[in-house]
Amino acid sequence: MNKFYQFTILLFLLSQSSLIARPLPVENFKYKKEISISQKNSENKIIKVLLDEEFYKHSFYGDLRLTKNGEIVPYKIRNAEEISKYTEKLKPELLFTKKDELEIYVLELPKLPEGMSYSKLTVSSAYDYETSITLKLGDNPDKFSETKNVFLYKYGTQSSGEIDLGNTKFRYVRLEVETGSNLKFPSVTRTKENKNLYFERTHQVTSPTLEESSVLFSFPNENQSSFQTLKLSFEEKNWERYITVRGKVNKKEWDTVFQGTINHTEKDGLFTEIPMSSPLSSEFTVQIEDGENETLHLKDVVTIQPLEEILFFADNLSNDTNYTLYYGNPYQWAANFDPYTYPSEDDLREITPTYAKLEKEVENPNFGYNLIYPPISGYITTALFYLGIFTLLFFIFSILKSKRLVVKETV
Structure with missing residues (x-):
């Protein structure tokens, strides 16, 4: 009986260590889509792929996995947008200025058409300067809702020149500036907002x-x-x-x-x-x-x-590099990648992503649930759990039975 108990414990420990150590098998996923990348002969790219309706029909959302020649690739998923490049520059109206202990400027920006916002305010001066600015934004001159601090400078031909308004819809701007800056505001830039797809x-x-x-x-x-x-x-x-x-x-x-x-x-x-x-x-x-x-x-x-898109790093692309999207497993746990392994917002500002597309969906011919992954692993773990309880109860019953025999013999 002791050998059976030892074997049960060993089998349980082996199954648990396998769960932790083994990589995710692609056989666990019922569907797959090849990813077509038009420009492969390059290094250090960011790839952007738009998810399609076929994917949403058969995916359970947390089961999305990306592989490169069979190896797991970290990815970031986000809502897809139609990126607008349309901008226009307009002249703001100076409503008020005061030059005392501080220079104060109050500007009114032109009315915004629907679907547009203000992105940048151009600043100029006839003199060299450096100054800290308290910038306030609001719907009217009586009440400003947002406040931010900005540092601006002009050293000869070098100048910061613009204030980032953060895609705001507020039309009134108040600037509190150190005395002697003598600022002018030749233009404000408004941009068309990106549209979710x-x-x-x-x-x-x-x-x-x-x-x-x-x-x-x-x-x-x-x-x-x-x-x-x-x-x-x-x-x-x-x-x-x-x-x-x-x-x-x-x-x-x-x-x-x-x-x-x-x-x-x-x-x-x-x-x-x-x-x-x-x-x-x-x-x-x-x-x-x-x-x-x-x-x-x-x-x-x-x-x-x-619509959503996934973004990932693609290093050393060649004609032999194959990226594949796997999905279709309701028992698969959600992906949890290190944030440094997929493109950040800073990366996307520095590198223009390369667009790729998903090919037609095909069923994975090797599909079949693995013994050490859900749902089968759950069934095995549950069975081993109840087996362990049964074994423990059996030992307790055996001990109690042996004590009863000892008591009877002593009597």
Whole structure:
């Protein structure tokens, strides 16, 4: 019996050490996509890849893994944006100036069109200077909401020349400057804001199923369009309801992806946006609790999937270098990479990323869950846990039994 107990402990320790030591096998992922990089013969690149709708249909989000010739590559994921390069320079109006213990300037910037913001304020002077500036920004001259400190200088032909406004929409600027700076403000730069990329689908609203105190709308989602946000539009302008959104998982079980009270007023616009707790790409239902209120009339349903992109370092690219994206494992833990191993914002400012694209999705021919990874590893660990408890109880029972025999013999 002692040998069996020792063997059980040894088997458990080996399984746990394997879990820690072994690299992640690509066989654990059901789907893969090759990454096509047009310019391969170069060094030290940052690659940017836009995730597509096929990925969202079969990924469980935390299961995304990137490999280079079979080896794991760290990556960063972020929302994709349409980068705007449009800028224009306008002249600000000087509303007020005062030169006493401090030089004070108050500027009014031109009105902003929708989708634009102010990025830089140009500063000049006829004299050499260096000064610390207290910069205040606000919606009107009576109240300034943001304050920042800036250092500016001019040494002959060298000059800092600009103040970063941080893509603000505030139109009034107050500058408090050291005396003797004699500053002028020839222009302010406004830029078009970057737009988040997304794809959306409109779903037909059919007659609901009427229940005792609620209505249930069903949407088959035949195209399996993935989404993370659900937009609902009702004929009623002002309302408050308890809403539950459910989706099918693995075409069998229903999972709740949103549940809560939504309040909507006319000033909120036509649609109410509902965020999902996880991406959904299957049949879904929307249940609206009316209670004793009149039933709401649902007009339009739109699903939205924000597009995302991954960025990673690609060193020593050659024609033999193959990058592959693996996904399709609901039991896979989320990636957790050292932040120094994938591109930072500073890296992206210094290096222009190279665009790559995902090829057509294919099923991984080697797919099959590994014994030392979820879910099978969980089953093994659970079995070993209960086996250990059973073994321990057996030893306790054996000891108690032997003590009883000793007591009987002494009696």
